[in-house]
Amino acid sequence: MQRMIFKMIQLLGQPTYEPVGATSRRFFRLPLLHLTMRLALSAAFVLLASLFRTAPLRADENDRPNVVVILADDQGWGDLSLHGNPNLSTPHIDSLARDGAHLENFYVCAVCSPTRAEFLTGRYHTRMGVYSTSAGGERFDAGEQTIAELFQRAGYATAAYGKWHSGMQWPYHPNARGFDDFYGFCSGHWGNYFDPMLEHNGQIVQGQGFLPDDLTNHTLDFISDHSGKPFFVYLALNTPHSPMQVPQEYWDRFSDKEIVPDPAAENAKKQDTPHTRAALAMCENIDDNVGRLLNHLQSTGIADNTLVVYFSDNGPNGSRFNGGMRGRKGATFEGGLRSPCLIRYPRRIAPETTVKSIGGAIDVLPTLCEFAGIDWESQQLPDRPVDGLSLVRQLTGQLPSGSSGERMLFSTWHQRPTVRTQRYRYHDNGGLFDIVNDRGENNDISGAEPATANQLAEKLRDWKSTWADAENQQFRPFPLGHPEATWTQLPARDAEFSGTIQRSNRYPNCTYLRNWIDTDSEITWDVDVLSPGRYEVQLYYACPQADIGSSVELSLGTETLNATISRPVESPLLGAADDRVARQEGYVRNWQPMTLGMMELTPGREKLRLKATEVAGSQVAEMRLIMFRRLP
Structure with missing residues (x-):
């Protein structure tokens, strides 16, 4: 019903960002109705939507489980002591198998964003527009329905903390995908794990401490704040993805440790490296955070009625112990696709349950919905059927653990x-x-x-x-000015540029633009303004004292803003001091905002252009992002 109401609101003239047909990527806009009529009708439909959204699909609220989904980033199947790795200890993660179920043949995708899209929708990423891991290619179509939306409509409080990697601007942002609360970052990787720049529901904020610890803290707070209402929380940890940063106490466990290689693995001699030691240290940090979460569930008295799922998004990001399997992250062999998957739900899943049937990320949505009593099948969108299957019967012993019939699981990456x-x-x-x-x-x-x-x-x-x-x-352009979004971030990652300007690193996700030294060079974003509005526009930048004084111009259609960079932002490159291994990704700075002015946006697809009109020193500035804030 909520989807139907939303579509009706769109037909009342709100600019849409839905593809026409199943495969076409052309977008349409309908003529606007009279503003007063449109707003009145929209308000009525929004009221109805809110009523349906809060109506649970099950009568007994106390019987519905809370749900915590923990997703590690670049942790391979072999990065657990549960799976025989002699080089580390992960007792808290392992305990999920002891107290619940161990899915021995669970598969994800070869890299990050496809797995996240498949978990969130229950559909293969190849059906919904995910073709890369950056610069817009990580976005799954705006018309897809997510697991968070299903739980939200069933009366659950929803939150996502960590690495999103499925789109940055509305309608791709986590707040637009069914999550009431989001804290973390939307890019594919992040450049600094200690006190980093993050966002909270679209607004730039400062992180506190080591990022996985910080994300877990937010999860614990969310659980405490929603103990009287069923909740669905998605903890998307950012490790052991590079850069290889980890607190000293964990590094000290492994800095001089002799690594026992997996003799059956490819490149067994290359496993005793600082990269391997850092990855294992990061995995033990993850385990401690899982332990904190499990203890919190126990201390709040809700452990028995909380369903905890743990898995990873792809194979290991290096040559290390992985059960002798061929391939690693990026490969479509077993070693790149097989993931740990552990599910604990004391009320329904017996301890030490083993499931040998094949399953995958696409199965998480139907499985969790069935446990929660959410009728996901009747809510499937007609042109977007769920590919996954519920594994509830295998998990609860109603089917033999190796029963999968003639089922097949598909995957691809880079045409493999x-x-x-x-x-x-x-x-x-x-x-x-x-x-x-x-x-x-x-x-x-x-x-x-x-x-x-x-x-x-x-x-x-x-x-x-x-x-x-x-x-x-x-x-596909980058949407700007979605009617439900207060903040719209346009990072350097999504920009095109000309002249002398250079990207800070060949991996775009957390980059900035530098070598901006003349008035001919230009930075542009291909944007689609989705609704009219007035916005405050800020530039996040760094500029030494010696170079302040340059003038910049931002234009979109007939709107133009001019400003002078008058305040220095002195910042060294951050991250190098905390790296345990020399990184491939770029470093970051302590970016600060300056207000460029106010801009009126009108719907339509345009080029947003940023250029210098005067260069006062050796450079204009280093540019990290443009932020639009909708004004009342």
Whole structure:
């Protein structure tokens, strides 16, 4: 009902950002009705929507479980002592298997943003516009329905803390996707893990301490604040993704530790490295935070009725212990796709439950909804069916742990698609492997079992035919001025630039623009203004005292703002002192805002342009982002 009401509001003239049809990426706008009529009707529909949104789908609120989903970033299947890694200890994460269920054949995607899209929607990322991990390619279509929206409509309080990596501007922002509260960052990686610049519901804020600890603190506070109402909280930790930063006490455990390599793994001799030690130290920090969370649930008396899920977004981000599996992050072999998955729910899942059936990130939505009594099937969007299946019967012992029938799980990255059945994995290049007897994918049996190879090749071709047109996705603009958004951030990551200007690093996510030294160079964003409004516009920048005095101009359509950089922002590069390993990503600075002025926005697709009109010193400034704040 809420979706229907939202569509009706859109038809009343609000600028839309929905694709026409299942694969087309052309966007439409309908003529605006008389403003007074539109606002009156919109208010009526919003009132109805609020009534439906808060109406639970189950009569007994006390019987509905709370839900905590913990997602690690770049933690491989082998990065747990539960899975035989002799180099670290993860007793709190391991306890989830002891006290609940261990899913032995759980699969995600080869990299971050596709996994997040599949968990949030229950659908393959190939259907909804995710084609890269940065600069807009991480966004899944605005018309998709998320797990948070389903829980929110069922009366749950919802929150997301950590790495979002599924879009930065509304309608892709977490607050637009069903999360009442968001604290963290929306990019694919972050440049500093100690007291970093973050955002809280769109507004720039300062983090407190080591980022995974800070995110866990927010989760604990949210749980405490919502003990009288069912809640759904998504804790998306940012580690062990690089940069390899970790507090000293954890580093001291591993700095001189001799690493026992996985003898069956690729590059076994390369596993005893500072990168491996840092990753293991970060994993032990994660384990301590999981322990804090579990203790908090126990101390607040809600542990028995709280469903805790733990998994990771892809294989390990380095050569280290991974159970002898082939591949790591970025690969579509077992080592890149197999993830730990542990689920504890004392009221419904018996201790030490083992599930051998294949499952994946797409199954989390239907599984959690069924446990919570949410009828997700009737709420599926007609043109966007959920690909995942509920695993409740396997988790509660109603089906044998290895029962998956003829089920197949598909995945791809960089045009390397693969399909996994309960026994086999088939790759698009023709390779067929018996995973039950050859988890390391060492022996290609396609010649010995041609019928199986041919059958799976046909299934893979059928699946590829369902992919969205990723090429057209690259022409999607960045939305600005969504009617429900107060803040809209346009980072350097999403900008194009010309002349002398350079990006600070080849990995765009947390970068800034530098070498801005003349009036000919230009920074632009391809934006689509979604609704009219008046905005305060700020520039986040750094500029030494010797270079202040340059004048800049920001223009959009017929609107132009002019300002002079009069305040120095002196900041060294941050992060290097805390790195345990030399990083590939760029460093960051302590960015500060300056107000450029007020701008009236009118709907339409335009180029937002930033350039200098006068250069006072050796440079204009280093630019991190433009922030728009909607005024009343």
